[in-house]
Amino acid sequence: MVKSGSRTSAEPRVSPFRLAAHLTSVFVIYNGIFWTALSVVMPEPPAESVAWLKGAAKVKRLALPVSILVGITGVSGAFVAGNDAGRAFNTFPKMGDTWVPADIFSMKPLLRNFFENTSIAQLDHRVLGTTTLAAIGGLWFSTQKLDLHPAIRSLIGSIVGMAALQRLALPVSILVGITVPVSLGTAHQDGVLTLLSLMLLLNHTVRRPSVSLLKTLPPVVKIVT
Template sequence: MGYLRATLRATDRIVGRWLLVCSGMVAGAVILGGVTRLTESGLSMVDWHLVKEMKPPTTENEWEEEFKKYQQFPEFKILNHDMTLTEFKFIWYMEYSHRMWGRAVGLAYILPAIYFWRKGWLNRSMKGGVLFLCSFVCFQGLLGWYMVKSGLEEKADSYDIPRVSQYRLAAHLGSALVLYCASLWSGMSLLLPHHKLPETHQVLKLRRFARGTAGLVFFTALSGAFVAGLDAGLVYNSFPKMGNHWIPEDLLTFSPVLKNVFENPTTVQFDHRLLGISSVVAITVMYLFSRKIALPRRTKKALKYLLAVAYLQVTLGISTLLLYVPTPLAATHQSGSLALLSMALWLMHEIRRLPK
């Protein structure tokens, strides 16, 4: 019986590490996708084939054919009509890297899942979770192509810069964040020992505070998709004011009013600022409140890391804005949102209620 329990613990550790690796690969896909967006490379591959497109062009004729296909679409006609083949190769390889990484993520989920399932290493609840993760990673790939298609369509207002729909971009990022969070949480649940915290009023309040803060961090990261989709980081490059005003005059110029939240670059940037500052304030207040509670050492460490990453992230965000969104700094800021979300999840996991 003791041998069986030891074996189960060993297999749980293996599955837990696999899930953490998968979450890391999803994080890599999110970061690479952000760089692809920042370098305006996402619309360079105009076809989607699961297997056929895995082989890149190798000859000059093949590259010319690929370039000709790109030239038929709005981004080339309106924005990149003077692009050279060499320049096209750069943006093509950026998008190609993102798509191939996405396929690698899919394989990293599906192939080990089949192996673990057949070996009997997954209990009933774990099987349900693994099925969800594997299905969701496939859905994420399809959603990515659905997003790209929106940037390849001819628009009535053809004078505008071709870009993917910010709604589809947010959906694509949001689903990636859900996949990341689910994988990270599942991995931690198998690897980190449970804390037996007393169910005091203060602990219950801290638990609610941690959940609310994690939700705020998630929605702040998601709002970044609307900032990226509308290039809203380029409209007001000053802080703390937006231009000469605390509340810009063009905040609610669209009609109906709700449209501003998702389509007005000024409002989108304003909301992202507000969410970011609110996240830092909430984390700071939660940290100060937690100092009154006797918590395990690992939980205190999670709180300190969350606070440190929050202030680093807001510093990166302000610097990105003031320096007019340089690609390396903007990519680091996008990566920071994942780091902050990870710390928030870690804290939630540390103080979660134990199963009965």
């Protein structure tokens, strides 16, 4: 980061690779601290009944891959910022007059386009954002018939609301402007962190209880995780 910013030029730029690495390290450190704090505040997950534990175990299998997708989408935003791709196409849902820009594979070698091509950087972020919203919607739909603790159901609803705000309202507001206001850009980044925090909270809430807690429940059904 320091090396990129200290280059002598009229407009200092940070390498998108260093920006993505920096953001990834921030996510990892933040997730570790947040998970530890949650473990102190909530040593055991909600486990008042075996039925709720069965439902939580099913949510757990869905929550982890969705959380990873949220993280990947967030990191892809670093390549948008690093390549200044946010200013390239200020239309939505199309990118200019087309759905897919013609120059997405204009660089050689081919792999370079995914990290340094302005058009594909924004296209990737759009596709990942839409996929994340669809995945979270699928998570919500898949849990509708499960017997869940009210706190878990409420948390999933909050995740859906945050995902919709993060994927629809904020990005569209940013794209339709000629320039990206600092306030909207910051709100978009804060939204990613908030969504990631909610997903982390969900994973923490549906984790397997300790053996001592399981022994206090009637051993009617074996919990599969």
